[in-house]
Amino acid sequence: xxxxxxxxxxxxxxxxxxxxxxxxxxxxxxxxxxxxxxxxxxxxxxxxxxxxxxxxxxxxxxxxxxxxxxxxxxxxxxxxxxxxxxxxxxxxxxxxxxxxxxxxxxxxxxxxx
Amino acid sequence: xxxxxxxxxxxxxxxxxxxxxxxxxxxxxxxxxxxxxxxxxxxxxxxxxxxxxxxxxxxxxxxxxxxxxxxxxxxxxxxxxxxxxxxxxxxxxxxxxxxxxxxxxxxxx
Numbered sequence: 001x002x003x004x005x006x007x008x009x010x011x012x013x014x015x016x017x018x019x020x021x022x023x024x025x026x027x028x029x030x031x032x033x034x035x036x037x038x039x040x041x042x043x044x045x046x047x048x049x050x051x052x053x054x055x056x057x058x059x060x061x062x063x064x065x066x067x068x069x070x071x072x073x074x075x076x077x078x079x080x081x082x083x084x085x086x087x088x089x090x091x092x093x094x095x096x097x098x099x100x101x102x103x104x105x106x107x108x109x110x111x112x113x
Numbered sequence: 114x115x116x117x118x119x120x121x122x123x124x125x126x127x128x129x130x131x132x133x134x135x136x137x138x139x140x141x142x143x144x145x146x147x148x149x150x151x152x153x154x155x156x157x158x159x160x161x162x163x164x165x166x167x168x169x170x171x172x173x174x175x176x177x178x179x180x181x182x183x184x185x186x187x188x189x190x191x192x193x194x195x196x197x198x199x200x201x202x203x204x205x206x207x208x209x210x211x212x213x214x215x216x217x218x219x220x221x222x
């Protein structure tokens with residue numbers, strides 16, 4: 001089945017630790033995205049990648065980093081510089097960037113204490 | 114940037130009732146998506162609709178881009194329709210979706 005997978009589903013970390021969230025897609029999509037959702041809010045864009053080895057900052061990129069070494073994979077690292085890392089993180093992809101329909105993975109709930 | 118407002122914020126229905134959810138946006142947009150977020154957090158694509166009307170079973174959506182709004186209609190609601198409904202529009206560059214805060218729907222039997 002084609003789709004987007006994210007792992008782990010739940011993640012707990014101590015303050016000051018970096019953590020990497022996984023996102024994999026087998027849809028053969030060029031573009032991938034990371035969004036953050038806080039309680040009672042809509043999603044906000046962290047980073048996006050239009051093609052392998054290229055990525056751009058979104059609205060709330062501070063304290064996060066990404067890589068795009070393979071078309072299928074777009075991992076997100078939440079660094080210790082992110083002041084409020086506890087949130088629900090969703091990865092998405094689209095066939096390419098530029099107004100094409102985006103599809104979302106099941107998300108990772110990160111709790112930092 | 115573009116602002117997206119959804120109304121009502123909360124909606125409580127009896128099973129079988131119909132409802133209309135509204136999405137207003139502050140600037141012209143090239144495309145728009147409606148999503149249903151289930152209790153486990155999964156975002157399910159409902160409609161990808163730049164203009165006009167689309168229907169999928171008991172759900173339909175209408176976007177009037179010139180007047181900067183979109184409507185989602187849910188007919189004969191079921192308990193499985195419960196969750197949060199999001200409207201999202203593309204930014205001017207087409208590189209990201211801008212989400213509203215959602216409408217939380219609760220359907221009771």
